[in-house]
Amino acid sequence: MSVLDDPGLFGRQWAAHYDDPGNPDPAPAVAFLAGLAAGGPVLELAIGSGRVALPLAERGIPVEGVEASPEMVELLRAKPGGADLPVVIGDMADVPVEGRYPLVYLVFNTLFNLTVPGRQEECFRNVARVLAPGGAFVIEAFVPDPAQFDRDEQQVQVWSVTEEAVGVRLHKYDREAQTFLRQTLTFSNGGVKLEPFGMRYQWPEQIDAFAAAAGMRLDARYADWAGTPFGPDSRAHISVYRS
Known part of the structure; x- marks a missing residue:
């Protein structure tokens, strides 16, 4: 699962x-x-x-x-x-x-x-x-919008920037399954935190x-x-x- x-x-x-x-x-x-x-x-x-x-x-x-x-x-x-x-x-x-x-x-x-x-x-x-x-x-x-899928996959999005942490987002699409995975990564002195999110569009x-x-x-x-x-x-x- x-x-x-x-x-x-x-x-x-x-x-x-x-x-x-x-x-x-x-x-x-x-x-x-x-x-x-x-x-x-x-x-x-x-x-x-x-x-x-x-x-x-x-x-x-x-x-x-x-x-x-x-x-x-x-x-x-x-x-x-x-x-x-x-x-x-x-x-x-x-x-x-x-x-x-x-x-x-x-x-x-x-x-x-x-x-x-x-x-x-x-x-x-x-x-x-x-x-x-x-x-x-x-x-x-x-x-x-498949064109937006392409744009999402070709860039790393800066989600947040603070004195304590930096957050970035990346996307991966499966066109055949009509799903995507968005991963938000937060980098801080405490380590790296992963927050996955997915959809079936x-x-x-x-x-x-x-x-x-x-x-x-x-x-x-x-x-x-x-x-x-x-x-x-x-x-x-x-x-x-x-x-």
Whole structure:
């Protein structure tokens, strides 16, 4: 078993810095999702530190979550309102909850964090199990760009430089398997620290096939949370699937 197959790896490695400046503004996503919530309750897979869930709940929409990382859940619980959100600690591919939700959502490319072959498909099947009739499953994901893969592999990215340490990042892509490995190395007086991260990326039409196999259909697709029409040059997509 690869270390990347551990669903709690990301949170365990990055929770301490996850809420540092640099994450996208959640407001556009919250506004978009609120329009599909139908009063709730809604379910966020990989709820993390509540970046999207908490402002959505502030609108009066009941939000529940699934999160593999106890460290991330600790961040969520420490925030105003975070202790009030029901969260199951578990693998998001299993969707380990019961009930019928008018909305399930998975943002910030996190579908691709499921690196074991077949687990993304299982995620869709399990979401279909808990969706209310006519309910929506919303995915936010990047559109793979092979030219960007080449650029990533040809450079070493300087991630951070301080008096105590230097961080760099390197990437390696497997085009046939549609996976990549990103390795972040931190060099300090204490030694070298490795923080691997991997994804199994998919093109939009492949994700559509997962949805169709699970009994869902593509209802709408946009280039961003503002509803910009999706086109051949779009580098990301917001896809809405219906049961």
